[in-house]
Amino acid sequence: QSxxxxxxxxxxxxxxxxxxxxxxxSRDVGGYNSVSWYQQYAGKAPKLIIYEVSIRPSGVSNRxxxxxxxxxxxxTISGLQAEDEADYYCTxxxxxxxxxxxxxxxxxxxxx
Amino acid sequence: xxxxxxxxxxxxxPGASVKVSxxxxxxxxxxxxxxxxxxxxxxxxxxxxxxxxxDGGTNPAQKFQGRVAMTRDASINTAYMELSSxxxxxxxxxxxxxxxTTRIDVWGTGTTVTxxx
Numbered sequence: 001q002s003x004x005x006x007x008x009x010x011x012x013x014x015x016x017x018x019x020x021x022x023x024x025x026s027r028d029v030g031g032y033n034s035v036s037w038y039q040q041y042a043g044k045a046p047k048l049i050i051y052e053v054s055i056r057p058s059g060v061s062n063r064x065x066x067x068x069x070x071x072x073x074x075x076t077i078s079g080l081q082a083e084d085e086a087d088y089y090c091t092x093x094x095x096x097x098x099x100x101x102x103x104x105x106x107x108x109x110x111x112x
Numbered sequence: 113x114x115x116x117x118x119x120x121x122x123x124x125x126p127g128a129s130v131k132v133s134x135x136x137x138x139x140x141x142x143x144x145x146x147x148x149x150x151x152x153x154x155x156x157x158x159x160x161x162x163x164x165x166x167d168g169g170t171n172p173a174q175k176f177q178g179r180v181a182m183t184r185d186a187s188i189n190t191a192y193m194e195l196s197s198x199x200x201x202x203x204x205x206x207x208x209x210x211x212x213t214t215r216i217d218v219w220g221t222g223t224t225v226t227x228x229x
Contacts, residue, residue, distance in 0.1 A: 003156065003158075032214075033214075034214040034215075036214065036215045036216070038157075038216070040157075045207060045219035045220070045221070045222055046157065046216075046219060047219075048215055048216060048217055051214060051215035052213075052214055052215070057217070087156075089156065089157050091157075091159070091216075093214065096174060098171045099171070100159065100161070100162070100171055100173060101147065101159040101162075102159060103149075103156060103157040103158060103159055104156070105156055106156035106157070
């Protein structure tokens with residue numbers, strides 16, 4: 001189970017929008033409506049910010065949005081704020097012999 | 113509130129095994145799968161496998177098959193992950209996590225495992 005491919009880093013100025021991609025295959029991202037996104041600050045556990053491609057959990061800012069096209073999912077952060085500086089990971093179901101999970105390689109977001 | 117509280121940090125010698133516990137509270141333990149995820153220093157998240165606390169069924173990731181055991185004691189709402197034949201590459205923070213359908217909605221407190229001679 002190879003990790004889903006994410007850019008290592010993305011940066012933007014406050015107020016701008018940035019997009020993080022998460023590319024897999026038909027065995028994972030493209031095969032299921034299951035992509036989730038997590039935000040992680042250094043030394044902390046990850047936090048769910050998007051699930052099932054585009055659904056925001058209660059309490060998550062509407063500046064975070066998700067989408068998917070084929071085997072690539074995307075997370076967009078609009079109105080970038082200093083507090084958005086963190087690591088972001090996507091995850092998806094994947095099927096080998098049984099249904100499992102696979103994480104993305106992770107993206108460091110820097111607010112300039 | 114829903115919580116997953118993990119056991120404390122461990123230091124192990126290469127070749128040894130480590131067993132991490134994850135105590136659930138605030139919900140019905142057998143209603144939600146428990147997953148294990150690890151994160152090596154400065155690295156990304158890595159899925160290790162899931163366990164069904166209701167019947168004890170497991171699905172370890174291919175990379176860990178034969179080396180990881182995921183078990184539970186439902187009477188005390190606790191899940192366990194035991195990793196054997198440790199090497200320095202296993203030095204990491206290990207998280208248990210609860211899933212609701214497609215997503216992890218609750219993460220454990222994390223357990224740091226250091227493998228060093």
